[in-house]
Amino acid sequence: MTDAIGYERIGDIAILKAQNPPVNALGYDVRVGLMDGIARAETDGAKAVLIYGEGNTYFAGADIREFGQKPKAPGLPEVCDRIEASPLLVVSAMHGTALGGGLEVALSTHYRIAVPSARVGLPEVLLGILPGAGGTQRLPRVAGTEAALDLIITGRHIKADEALKLGVIDRIEDGAPRDIGLAYTRELLDQGAPRRPVSEMDAPAPVDFDAVYDSVLKKGRGQISPATAVRAVQAAAELPFAEGMKRERELFMDLMNTDQREGLIHAFFSERAVGKLPELKGVEPRPLSAIGVIGGGTMGAGIATAALLSGLTVTMLEMTPEAAEAAKGRIAGNLQGALKRGKISPEKFEALTEKALTLATDYGALKDADLVIEAVFEEMEVKKKVFTQLDAVAKPGAVLATNTSYLDVNQIAAVTSRPADVIGLHFFSPAHVMKLLEVVVADRTAPDVVATGFALGKRLGKISVRAGVCDGFIGNRILSTYRTCADHMILDGASPYQIDKALEDFGFAMGPFAVADLAGLDIGWAVRKRKRAEGLDPRARDSSYADTLCEGGHFGQKTGKGYYDYAAGPRSRVPNPDVLPLIEAERAAQGLAPRAFTDEEIVRRYMAAMVNESAKVVGEGIARRPLDVDMTLLFGYGFPRYRGGPLKWADLQGLPGLLEDIKSYAKEDPYFWEPAPLLEQLVAEGRNFDDLNKEAAA
Ligand code: T1G
Numbered sequence: 001m002t003d004a005i006g007y008e009r010i011g012d013i014a015i016l017k018a019q020n021p022p023v024n025a026l027g028y029d030v031r032v033g034l035m036d037g038i039a040r041a042e043t044d045g046a047k048a049v050l051i052y053g054e055g056n057t058y059f060a061g062a063d064i065r066e067f068g069q070k071p072k073a074p075g076l077p078e079v080c081d082r083i084e085a086s087p088l089l090v091v092s093a094m095h096g097t098a099l100g101g102g103l104e105v106a107l108s109t110h111y112r113i114a115v116p117s118a119r120v121g122l123p124e125v126l127l128g129i130l131p132g133a134g135g136t137q138r139l140p141r142v143a144g145t146e147a148a149l150d151l152i153i154t155g156r157h158i159k160a161d162e163a164l165k166l167g168v169i170d171r172i173e174d175g176a177p178r179d180i181g182l183a184y185t186r187e188l189l190d191q192g193a194p195r196r197p198v199s200e201m202d203a204p205a206p207v208d209f210d211a212v213y214d215s216v217l218k219k220g221r222g223q224i225s226p227a228t229a230v231r232a233v234q235a236a237a238e239l240p241f242a243e244g245m246k247r248e249r250e251l252f253m254d255l256m257n258t259d260q261r262e263g264l265i266h267a268f269f270s271e272r273a274v275g276k277l278p279e280l281k282g283v284e285p286r287p288l289s290a291i292g293v294i295g296g297g298t299m300g301a302g303i304a305t306a307a308l309l310s311g312l313t314v315t316m317l318e319m320t321p322e323a324a325e326a327a328k329g330r331i332a333g334n335l336q337g338a339l340k341r342g343k344i345s346p347e348k349f350e351a352l353t354e355k356a357l358t359l360a361t362d363y364g365a366l367k368d369a370d371l372v373i374e375a376v377f378e379e380m381e382v383k384k385k386v387f388t389q390l391d392a393v394a395k396p397g398a399v400l401a402t403n404t405s406y407l408d409v410n411q412i413a414a415v416t417s418r419p420a421d422v423i424g425l426h427f428f429s430p431a432h433v434m435k436l437l438e439v440v441v442a443d444r445t446a447p448d449v450v451a452t453g454f455a456l457g458k459r460l461g462k463i464s465v466r467a468g469v470c471d472g473f474i475g476n477r478i479l480s481t482y483r484t485c486a487d488h489m490i491l492d493g494a495s496p497y498q499i500d501k502a503l504e505d506f507g508f509a510m511g512p513f514a515v516a517d518l519a520g521l522d523i524g525w526a527v528r529k530r531k532r533a534e535g536l537d538p539r540a541r542d543s544s545y546a547d548t549l550c551e552g553g554h555f556g557q558k559t560g561k562g563y564y565d566y567a568a569g570p571r572s573r574v575p576n577p578d579v580l581p582l583i584e585a586e587r588a589a590q591g592l593a594p595r596a597f598t599d600e601e602i603v604r605r606y607m608a609a610m611v612n613e614s615a616k617v618v619g620e621g622i623a624r625r626p627l628d629v630d631m632t633l634l635f636g637y638g639f640p641r642y643r644g645g646p647l648k649w650a651d652l653q654g655l656p657g658l659l660e661d662i663k664s665y666a667k668e669d670p671y672f673w674e675p676a677p678l679l680e681q682l683v684a685e686g687r688n689f690d691d692l693n694k695e696a697a698a
C-alpha cells in the first residue's frame with residue numbers, strides 16, 4: 001500500500017481514504033494505492049469498500065503535472081475497471097469537487113453518496129483533452145446522452161442536487177464524508193443491495209452526433225477538444241462498452257499530443273502561479289474593508305461595482321452632486337445585471353446601493369478609507385491634482401492607487417508625501433467583468449502595498465499581474481506594438497477586414513479593428529496625438545487615415561461607424577465604405593505600392609510583433625516572467641486560451657524560426673523590427689520562455 005491511500009476496516013467494510021493533498025489528485029501513488037486497497041479488501045474478508053477523500057475534497061482528477069511525462073501503469077482506466085469489477089460492493093462518498101478522473105473513479109464504484117455542497121464534473125476539455133478513464137462511456141449510461149454531452153462539452157461543474165436529478169449520484173446527506181459513507185454502505189449491505197457495474201448498463205440513446213459535432217466545433221473557434229469529445233460519447237451509443245473504451249483512449253491520446261493541450265495546461269498552472277510572487281513571500285497586506293473611488297465614469301463605476309459585490313464598502317467621490325448621482329446610476333445599472341443573473345437578491349441589491357455605497361463631493365469623505373482608487377480623466381496634470389488633494393486627507397497607511405492605463409505612476413507618486421503608499425491598479429473595461437488587473441509597482445512602492453494590491457485583486461476575483469512602470473505597462477505596451485504591425489500591413493496592402501478575419505480564425509474573439517471600434521477609435525486617436533506631440537522617432541512609420549476617420553466623427557460602435565458600419569447592430573461586420581478609399585489615398589500619398597498578403601503571413605507578422613515586444617517587456621523586467629505576459633494577454637486582450645498566450649505559442653512554434661522571421665522583417669523596417677535581446681539570448685542558449693518560467697518558480 002502507498003501512503004497516498006490509507007486502509008482501514010470498520011466491521012465488514014474496508015475503507016480506502018485518499019490522503020494526497022491539496023486536491024487528492026490521482027497521481028501514480030494514488031492509483032497504486034487504490035489497486036492495492038481493492039485487492040487487500042477482497043482477500044481480507046471485507047464485504048464492501050468505501051472510498052472517500054481526506055482533506056478538502058474527493059479526487060479532483062488525474063494529476064495534471066504528470067501529463068506529457070511517460071505514462072506509468074496502472075493507468076486510470078485500468079484502476080476504474082478494477083474497482084468496478086470487484087466482487088465486493090464499492091461505494092463512493094464525495095465532498096468538495098469530484099472532477100475528471102475523480103468522477104470517473106466514482107462512476108466505476110457501484111453507489112455514490114455526496115454532501116450537499118459537493119460539486120462534480122468532467123472538465124477535461126478545458127485542459128484540451130477529454131475524459132480518458134471511462135467518463136465518456138459511463139456518464140451517458142447513468143445520466144443519458146444529452147446530459148452527458150452537456151457536461152462533457154462544457155466542462156462545467158454541477159452541484160449535488162443537479163447530480164442527483166441526473167442520476168450521477170444516488171443520495172445527498174449532510175455530514176463528514178467518512179460518516180455518511182459508512183452509514184450508507186452499512187444500509188446497502190443490510191438491504192443486500194446488488195453491485196451495479198455501470199459498464200453493464202444499456203448503451204445510451206443515440207442523437208444526431210454529426211450535427212452536435214459541427215455546432216460544437218464552430219463554437220470552439222479553433223479549439224478541438226469539445227468536438228472530439230462528442231465522437232467519444234458517440235462511441236458509447238454505437239459500440240459495446242469495451243470497444244467504446246478503446247475509442248475513447250484513441251481520441252484521448254490524439255488530444256494529449258496536441259499543442260492545444262499544452263497551451264491549456266500552461267494556462268491552468270500559470271493562472272495559479274501569476275499571483276504568487278517570490279518577493280511577496282511572508283509580506284502581509286494592509287487591512288482592506290473600506291475603499292474610496294475618485295471619478296464615477298465607466299471605469300470608476302465598474303471598479304466600485306466589483307468592490308461592492310466582493311463585500312467592501314465604497315465611498316464614491318465626484319465633483320458635483322449631479323455627477324455623484326450619475327455615478328450611482330451607473331453602479332446600479334451594473335448591479336442590475338447581477339440581479340438579473342440571480343447572482344444577488346433584491347435585498348442585497350438594496351443593501352449594496354443604499355448602505356455599502358456612499359456618495360461624496362468632498363475629499364474629506366475619504367479620510368477613513370483603507371485604499372483609494374483614482375479613475376479620473378487620463379491626463380497627467382489632472383491626476384497630479386487629484387493625488388495632491390488625496391495626500392492631504394487620506395489616513396496614514398492608506399493605499400493610494402491610480403487606474404491610469406498608460407501614464408507614469410512614478411510621476412504621480414512624486415506629488416505626494418508618501419510615494420511608498422502609491423501603486424497603479426489598472427483595471428480593464430468593464431471593470432466588474434474583465435478578469436485582468438495589472439498591479440503596477442512604482443520605484444518606491446512598499447512591498448506591503450504591492451501585497452495589498454494583490455489581496456484586493458484576489459478579493460475581487462481578478463487575475464492580478466505584477467507590472468513595472470513603462471508606457472502602457474505590460475498589456476497596452478504590447479497591444480500598441482502588434483496594433484502598429486497591423487497598421488503597417490494596411491499601408492503595405494492588406495485590408496483591415498482581411499486582418500480581422502485572419503486573426504479571428506487564429507482564435508481571437510475579435511480582430512484588432514473590430515476591437516478598436518468597440519473600445520472607441522478616439523482612444524487610439526488621443527494616443528497618436530500625444531505621441532506625435534511628444535515627438536515621433538523619424539524612423540517610425542506613421543499613417544493618418546485613421547485620424548481622418550475620427551475627424552469625420554467616426555469613433556466606432558459608439559458613433560455607429562468606424563471600420564465597420566453598425567447600422568445592422570453591434571455585431572455587424574459590414575465594412576464602412578469610407579475606409580478603403582481613405583487607405584488607398586494614404587498609400588498613394590506615401591508613394592506605397594500595395595501587395596497581397598496571405599492570412600498565414602498576416603498572423604505570422606502580427607504574432608511575431610507581439611512576441612518580440614513581449615520578450616522586450618520580460619527582458620526589461622516590466623513583466624517578471626513570461627507567464628505574466630501570457631496571462632495578461634489571455635485575461636485582458638482576448639488571446640485564445642487554447643494557445644496558452646503569446647510566449648507559450650512562441651515556444652510551441654520554435655524560437656529560432658520566429659527570430660529568423662523577425663530578422664527578415666527587420667530588413668524592410670529595422671526600426672520597428674529590432675529583435676528583442678532576450679529572444680536572441682534564448683535562441684543562442686537553446687532555451688525558451690518556459691525555461692524562464694521554471695527558473696522563476698524554482
Ligand atoms: N492535478 C495536479 N494539481 C492540481 C490539480 C490536478 N488535477 N488540481 C489542482 N491542483 C493544484 C493547483 O495547481 C494548486 O497548486 C492546488 O492544487 C490548489 O488548486 C483521465 C485526464 C480542484 C476546483 O481539471 O479545477 O482527470 O498552485 O488553487 O481554487 O479523465 O484546482 O497551490 O501549487 O485551483 O480550491 C481533471 C482541476 C484533470 C480539476 C480546486 N480535473 N482543478 O480549486 O484550488 S484531467 C480538473 C481545479 C483528468 C482523466 C483526465 C481546481 C479545484 P498550487 P487551486 P481551488
